[in-house]
Amino acid sequence: MGAYIVPVSHPPGGNTMGKMRTTAVFTVLVAATGLVAAACSRPVAKTTEEQPLRIGVVTDIGRVDDKGFNHSAWEGAQQGAAAIGGEASYIESESGRDYEKNINAYVDQGADVIVTVGFALGEATTAAAKANPNIVFIGVDQDQQEVLPNLAGLIIPADHSGFLAGALAGMLTRSNVVAAVLGTDQIPPVVAYKEGWERGARHTSPQVTTISTYHPGELDVVFTDPDWGAATALEALDQGADVVFAAAGGTGNGALLAVAEGEKKVHCIGVDIDQWHTLPGARPCLVTSALRHIGPGIAELVAAVHNDGFSGGNTIGTVGLAPFHDFDPVVTTEMRDTLDALAAGLKDGSITTGYEP
Secondary structure, three states, X not given: OOXXXXXXXXXXXXXXXXXXXXXXXXXXXXXXXXXXXOOOOOOOOOOOOOOOOEEEEEOOOOOOOOOOHHHHHHHHHHHHHHHHOOEEEEEOOOEHHHHHHHHHHHHHHOOOEEEEEOHHHHHHHHHHHHHOOOOXXXXXXXXXXXXXXXXXXXXXOHHHHHHHHHHHHXXXXXXXXXXXXXXXXXXXXXXXXXXXXXXXXXXXXXXXXXXXXXXXXXXXXXXXXXXXXXXXXXXXXXXXXXXXXXXXXXHHHHHHHHHHHOOOOXXXXXEEOOHHHHOHHHOOOEEEEEEEOHHXXXXXXXXXXXXXXXXXXXXXXXXXXXXXXXXXXXXXXXXXXXXXXXXXXXHHOOOOOOOOO
């Protein structure tokens, strides 16, 4: 299945709830070329061989090596830097108290583009963009209700991606029970994944039972608790689930690994990025991953800055499913045709996920 562009059905806006810790900054430098100019109504960022475009990434609490959400954002920043001859670095976050501090660290360092990763950083990002009009900001999962010329929200509908994953699960399940291990209902994209997943599963298997479990803890731990993820996934298997979807950062990785290492021959589905490559331990059960093309979206926005094509407001990203890899023989032609039809319906609006933000 190819990726497709989906319209956002909800108004743009930014919010914040979250945590962060500052760790060492990691930098990738690529030979610098070119010049980034900006119109007078846009932020000014210049790149020369002596002064490459500087891109700073502030992660959410999942850490840059979460094998999914933050990982894909960091990859996108590196790809964007490489394409224009810039440099990229990141600061990891551990507590919501650190969001503003980490963003301001890049302001003080003279970053040209600051990428903040996640809904929880929305308020801090908007405040920084207003205070620093000559710096470009990219906010992942941050709807922009107020359009600022130097702030773009990268919106990639998780409910559409989750719907496709759920539809596949509904066709794969033999027990007619599927499960989702989720981060927190305080983060809208996680809720969107759940709603889309459940609706997709019921679309292809109307009598299916869905077991969806949010982590009950505080925001500082919901994405970094693989033990809870593993225990929750195994509990779902005991309740008859034979397909498990995990959308919970490191917590979700624990769920996928527990399913893969278990004795039961069941399926699992990853999230945000093709986890076949980032979490190889899950391969024994990993049929696919529910993709949101975060990395390419960031890389394209960085290129827009370089090419004087950047504008504020929302930028809509694309979704899809990852390749089926070793499970290619399991996903039949009929299943693929169904998925293609559902993807087309989501794109043209004839199919809806039921998610209301």
